[in-house]
Amino acid sequence: DSGVTQTPKHLITATGQRVTLRCSPRSGDLSVYWYQQSLDQGLQFLIQYYNGEERAKGNILERFSAQQFPDLHSELNLSSLELGDSALYFCASSPTGLADVFNEQFFGPGTRLTVL
Amino acid sequence: AQTVTQSQPEMSVQEAETVTLSCTYDTSESDYYLFWYKQPPSRQMILVIRQEAYKQQNATENRFSVNFQKAAKSFSLKISDSQLGDAAMYFCAYRSADNFNKFYFGSGTKLNVKP
Numbered sequence A: 001d002s003g004v005t006q007t008p009k010h011l012i013t014a015t016g017q018r019v020t021l022r023c024s025p026r027s028g029d030l031s032v033y034w035y036q037q038s039l040d041q042g043l044q045f046l047i048q049y050y051n052g053e054e055r056a057k058g059n060i061l062e063r064f065s066a067q068q069f070p071d072l073h074s075e076l077n078l079s080s081l082e083l084g085d086s087a088l089y090f091c092a093s094s095p096t097g098l099a100d101v102f103n104e105q106f107f108g109p110g111t112r113l114t115v116l
Numbered sequence B: 001a002q003t004v005t006q007s008q009p010e011m012s013v014q015e016a017e018t019v020t021l022s023c024t025y026d027t028s029e030s031d032y033y034l035f036w037y038k039q040p041p042s043r044q045m046i047l048v049i050r051q052e053a054y055k056q057q058n059a060t061e062n063r064f065s066v067n068f069q070k071a072a073k074s075f076s077l078k079i080s081d082s083q084l085g086d087a088a089m090y091f092c093a094y095r096s097a098d099n100f101n102k103f104y105f106g107s108g109t110k111l112n113v114k115p
Helices: none
Strands: A005-007 A010-013 A019-024 A031-037 A044-050 A053-057 A065-070 A076-080 A089-094 A111-115 B003-005 B010-014 B019-020 B024-026 B032-039 B046-052 B064-069 B074-079 B090-097 B103-105 B109-114
Touching: A010 A019, A019 A089, A019 A111, A031 A076, A044 A065, A044 A076, A044 B024, A044 B046, A044 B103, A076 A089, A076 B024, B003 B090, B003 B103, B010 B019, B019 B109, B024 B074, B032 B064, B046 B074, B074 B090
Parallel strands: A010 A111, B010 B109
Antiparallel strands: A005 A019, A019 A076, A031 A044, A031 A089, A044 A053, A065 A076, A089 A111, B003 B024, B019 B074, B032 B046, B032 B090, B064 B074, B090 B103, B090 B109
């Protein structure tokens, strides 16, 4: 158990809908990362937050948005869903967003999103 | 942008044998960190081993070791005495040492372990 929690574990919805994925980082971790993993694919970095502020952006669609709240949990909002958005969405946390330490990422179990 | 390449989509190894998974990366940075993550069928991402680019000594964690060749931008993972539980997807990852801390992952190598 990495200490990172994600809810829900599974989500099934229809095209055009909007969903919210939730992530609680490890206690004390300030950085949260979101990744998308499509079937048999690698991890695509979406976005990173550090202590409530957006730190880095990857290949995140405009239909997707995220935020990190004062208690450090994060939410990823996916709207106008398309079939191609079906994937496993991982959240990861690391102690800091700073460059001077290893900052390995601790991954949550993922949320499996199925868009029908 | 940095890229991470894993040229072996799938590999197989006999139980108790040794296997090496390849990873190359492209970067203009001199300082960075490299990681190998394991993703078993449960889909959980598990850190296997990590390496700081400024350290010449190759990292080792029990049966797992790396061959880090900075000039060649190569970071291969060697698994000794392979076990059935090693069967998984293995991802190589690069993290920039700048303040943006972005991680870049390779496409993964699926490792099969034959009994």
